[in-house]
Amino acid sequence: xxDVVVEATRDAYGRALVDLGSRMPEIVVLDADLSGSTRTxxxxxxxxxxxxxxxxxxxxLMNMAAGLALAGKVPFAxxxxxxxxxxxxxxxxxxxxxxxxxxxxxxxHAGLTVGEDGASHQALEDIALMRVVPNMTVLVPAxxxxxxxxxxxxxxxxxxxxxxxxxxxxxxxxDGNLEIGRGSTLANGDDVAIIxxxxxxxxxxxxxxxxxxxxxxxxxxxxxxxKPLDEDLVIRAAEECGAVVTAEEHSVIGGLGGAVAETLSSxxxxxxxxxxxxDTFGQSGDPQGLLEYYxxxxxxxxxACDRAMGxxx
Amino acid sequence: MSxxxxxxxxxxxxxxxxxxxxxxxxxxxxxxxxxxxxxxSLTLAGSGHPGGSLSSADIVSTLFFDVLKLxxxxxxxxxxxxxxxxxxxxAPILYAALAGRGFFPREELASLRKLGSRLQGHPDMLKTPGxxxxxxxxxQGLSIAVGMALAGKMDGAEWGVYALLGDGELxxxxxxxxAMAASHYGLDNLVAFVDNNGLQIDxxxxxxxxxxxxxxxxxxxxxxxxxxxxxxIAEIHSTxxxxxxSPSPAVIIARTIxxxxxxxxxxxxxxxxxxxxxxxxxxxLEELRGGGNRD
Numbered sequence: 001x002x003d004v005v006v007e008a009t010r011d012a013y014g015r016a017l018v019d020l021g022s023r024m025p026e027i028v029v030l031d032a033d034l035s036g037s038t039r040t041x042x043x044x045x046x047x048x049x050x051x052x053x054x055x056x057x058x059x060x061l062m063n064m065a066a067g068l069a070l071a072g073k074v075p076f077a078x079x080x081x082x083x084x085x086x087x088x089x090x091x092x093x094x095x096x097x098x099x100x101x102x103x104x105x106x107x108x109h110a111g112l113t114v115g116e117d118g119a120s121h122q123a124l125e126d127i128a129l130m131r132v133v134p135n136m137t138v139l140v141p142a143x144x145x146x147x148x149x150x151x152x153x154x155x156x157x158x159x160x161x162x163x164x165x166x167x168x169x170x171x172x173x174x175d176g177n178l179e180i181g182r183g184s185t186l187a188n189g190d191d192v193a194i195i196x197x198x199x200x201x202x203x204x205x206x207x208x209x210x211x212x213x214x215x216x217x218x219x220x221x222x223x224x225x226x227k228p229l230d231e232d233l234v235i236r237a238a239e240e241c242g243a244v245v246t247a248e249e250h251s252v253i254g255g256l257g258g259a260v261a262e263t264l265s266s267x268x269x270x271x272x273x274x275x276x277x278x279d280t281f282g283q284s285g286d287p288q289g290l291l292e293y294y295x296x297x298x299x300x301x302x303x304a305c306d307r308a309m310g311x312x313x
Numbered sequence: 314m315s316x317x318x319x320x321x322x323x324x325x326x327x328x329x330x331x332x333x334x335x336x337x338x339x340x341x342x343x344x345x346x347x348x349x350x351x352x353x354s355l356t357l358a359g360s361g362h363p364g365g366s367l368s369s370a371d372i373v374s375t376l377f378f379d380v381l382k383l384x385x386x387x388x389x390x391x392x393x394x395x396x397x398x399x400x401x402x403x404a405p406i407l408y409a410a411l412a413g414r415g416f417f418p419r420e421e422l423a424s425l426r427k428l429g430s431r432l433q434g435h436p437d438m439l440k441t442p443g444x445x446x447x448x449x450x451x452x453q454g455l456s457i458a459v460g461m462a463l464a465g466k467m468d469g470a471e472w473g474v475y476a477l478l479g480d481g482e483l484x485x486x487x488x489x490x491x492a493m494a495a496s497h498y499g500l501d502n503l504v505a506f507v508d509n510n511g512l513q514i515d516x517x518x519x520x521x522x523x524x525x526x527x528x529x530x531x532x533x534x535x536x537x538x539x540x541x542x543x544x545x546i547a548e549i550h551s552t553x554x555x556x557x558x559s560p561s562p563a564v565i566i567a568r569t570i571x572x573x574x575x576x577x578x579x580x581x582x583x584x585x586x587x588x589x590x591x592x593x594x595x596x597x598l599e600e601l602r603g604g605g606n607r608d
Contacts, residue, residue: 055493055494064463098447
């Protein structure tokens with residue numbers, strides 16, 4: 001590929017907020033002292049009367065957002081994923097999701113590619129934490145254009161939405177036509193299917209190429225809508241390919257892999273190999289080095305596909 | 314928004330400047346009815362929280378029957394005042410007040426805590442008409458109120474936000490996050506009550522984990538502080554008038570007696586979360602209706 005466009009999903013968020021903010025005066029943005037990092041700062045500069053810094057107080061951040069939603073505003077609440085979903089989980093459960101309030105929780109710095117800040121700041125559990133909460137929609141965009149679409153959908157949502165964004169630049173590989181509850185097939189194939197989200201979608205495409213060179217026909221599905229999951233697309237992949245690999249920059253417990261395994265075990269049991277971080281914490285390092293260390297490279301997906309195909313009945 | 318946010322043009326005192334003797338008597342009668350409803354509904358439910366419901370009855374009576382602008386025919390009316398029951402376990406007193414204001418039939422209080430009921434153990438805004446926010450997990454209500462008050466100020470709204478907190482609830486760190494935010498953003502359209510009955514499930518708040526000195530803490534967080542006898546409706550009322558005039562968020566620390574009005578419940582932490590038996594219910598209602606609590 002030449003002239004690949006690269007953009008961090010958090011940068012797309014900052015861009016989308018400014019754009020939406022000019023058209024939707026009811027949008028308010030809240031942050032917890034990380035507006036430079038989460039990219040809400042530009043909105044804050046342009047619309048200071050609609051930006052509220054909670055300071056380093058994530059619990060209050062989430063429930064102020066709930067109060068603003070109750071009073072008719074369209075709140076976006078941002079901080080790092082580990083604090084948004086961890087520090088304030090119960091605030092999200094009881095005061096946002098239980099009353100089904102349309103609070104848009106847009107969290108950045110998810111996953112290993114936070115990099116050098118290390119394990120304390122690398123959310124590997126956030127998808128699981130948000131997916132288990134009733135009423136919650138969970139979106140994991142693969143690139144900047146999909147992140148922009150996710151923010152646009154979130155602005156119009158009538159219930160709570162969690163959008164998971166990353167720190168590092170990623171190649172733009174989708175057309176940005178995101179729909180809640182829908183995945184998309186980026187490469188056709190019928191020997192094995194990789195279902196991926198976030199930064200792992202481009203790794204899945206690369207793995208698919210490598211497999212194709214070996215004569216293996218590998219389907220690649222981008223699944224930005226973790227909840228609701230595109231169950232039809234997942235089941236069809238299982239029926240037509242007979243083996244599935246999931247790929248996410250998240251724990252192998254409770255995330256996209258968990259969602260796919262739950263769906264297939266009750267609808268169309270086939271071998272499912274989950275690629276992610278194996279029930280452990282991260283550590284400091286450069287993003288690329290971390291992805292290699294924790295086994296999230298295209299080559300890891302390639303061997304996972306071999307394992308999955310080897311388990312076919 | 315700067316901390317010196319301008320006072321919304323619309324938010325002003327809407328309560329009567331002084332209580333007539335008749336009005337005061339009516340509010341006392343209402344408080345008595347609320348207490349009876351609490352006892353009856355909790356007895357039928359077989360579980361729930363009488364102590365903190367009874368201690369806040371006079372505050373709730375003053376707010377719901379004199380202060381809050383509400384429309385039972387249009388519970389989501391745009392310019393209504395907002396009341397947040399941060400101490401959500403006192404749901405029975407809120408339900409009694411909402412029924413008293415006509416948001417739903419009073420007979421429905423008998424369904425409290427029953428399967429399929431609109432009256433959940435802790436307030437559920439999706440189920441109960443007139444409930445502004447789902448609460449019950451302590452420490453979160455003031456943050457909700459702060460968010461609402463922020464929105465009110467942005468819009469120059471005429472309505473105000475009132476929150477009722479427990480004193481044990483002040484042990485939750487989030488309350489102080491919200492307190493900090495309220496003064497930072499100059500939320501003069503927000504009034505909080507602390508139902509300072511001094512008891513929590515495990516005993517006296519000063520023994521479990523003291524939040525004292527309460528008034529100094531709120532003052533240090535930038536709030537205008539008032540201290541009242543939480544069972545003196547005339548004092549609650551006149552203090553609310555002052556509180557609404559405060560250019561900063563105001564807190565009214567209401568000294569109360571847990572279980573107020575029922576002698577065997579008064580000052581007993583064990584009545585935090587236990588329902589009366591039918592015999593105890595009868596005794597309590599006799600005492601309340603006998604007028605023992607009217608002055």
